Amino acid sequence: MTHLTMEQLLSARDPVSSPGTQQANGHLESCAACRAELDRLHQRTAQLKALPMLRPPRNRWPQVRAQLVARRRTRRMTVSGIGGFALAASVALFYLAGSWTPSVGEAEAQEAIATAIAQSQVLENALGQYRPEHRVTDGRTALVISGLETEIAEVDRRLQLAEMRQRQDDAVLRLWRQRVGLMDALVSVHLTRATNAGL
Amino acid sequence: MMARPGIATAGGGWASFNAAMTRVLALESFPLANADAVVNRARAGDPEAIEQIFEAFQVPVYNLARRICRTVEDAEDVLQDTFLEVAKSIRRYRGDGSLWAWIRTIASSKALMRLRRNKYRDADELHDEFMPSRRDEGHLRMDLEAALERLPEMSRAVVWLHDVEGYTHSEIGEMMGKSVSFSKSQLARAHARLRRWLGEEVPA
Secondary structure (H helix, E strand, O other), rough: OOOOHHHHHHHHHOOOOOOOOHHHHHHHOOOOHHHHHHHHHHHHHHHHOOOOOOOOOOOHHHHHHHHHHHHHHHHHHHHHHHHHHHHHHHHHHHHHHOOOOOOOHHHHHHHHHHHHHHHHHHOOOOOOOHHEEEEOHHHHHHHHHHHHHHHHHHHHHHHHHHHOOOOOOHHHOOOOOOOHHHHHHHHHHHHHHHHHHOO | OOOOHHHHHHHHHHHHHHHHHHHHHHHOOOOOOHHHHHHHHOOOOOHHHHHHHHHHHHHHHHHHHHHHHOOHHHHHHHHHHHHHHHHHHHOOOOOOOHHHHHHHHHHHHHHHHHHHHOOOOOHHHHHOOOOOOHHHHHHHHOOHHHHHHHHOOOHHHHHHOOOOOOOOOOHHHHHHHHOHHHHHHHHHHHHHHHHHHOOOOOOO
């Protein structure tokens, strides 16, 4: 007698019928050896499901968190870069078109925004040198860093909205200055940590 | 239709047990307190919420990755990649299925991606080089853990995803970029090997 192949046994095991399942079931009714084989297949599957849960050998969260922070920083730098580029481009466009000359107040505001953007970029670069995503920080420092990162993210969100509305007024200047302040604090935290840890 | 002697009791019992086990594994067997609130906070970019999700699901994700990948290091990388993807895509999680099912699909894809990237030597013939010849197999009895470990990568992945995680052949084929019949034949070959290596083969 020809017994069922493994593929046929698997078809008979699975609840969703496939071509040949009926034939396989018919064979199983009359073949004790194949029934025993199907039973062993069920047992093996049950044993697979009962294998112990393997646990990670070490806590991988610090690496995941560092990557998330690095990703957020990259986004910030992009926003900062786009901000600077957008400002420069819009100013150049207006001047080249010759259709608009900013008033003294507006020109001062734009200059101040450009200065704040440049300061922000310098601080981003300074922060990048510490490579904070590769550093271990204690819980308290991590909490301070996390708070600052969250505040910066919120400022960035508001700056993005301002960019979309093409605003370049005092409110935008305040946001950029706030960003510079927060970035300065963030760099200081990393500088202090690096000094104390000798890294 | 005649009743199948033996199957209703022995096979049927195992089938019910397996179905129940699959349901248990598919459900939220890795609870996360206040899951909806945590997910909402994660969507808003709260790193603590992402950490809570990580804490709740890191073990099942690692277990799945380790069962599919060859090395501990690969499994750890899959664990990391999975949660980076979770953090990135949590806004796209609509909450219409269980959170674990969503994370598990990400983890499975990452693990399979890792297999493809590493281009393991997965040729069956090559793998058989390391196995004793058929003549010696009468003396061979491995435990299931060791036998599973020795399966070629793709076969092992199919066995785990189908028999333990409960994915269908169609879903596995889609995740692997292969056909349904590929998944079916890999499963059949894997079980034939396991049967042999576990010393369960009955002489014809």
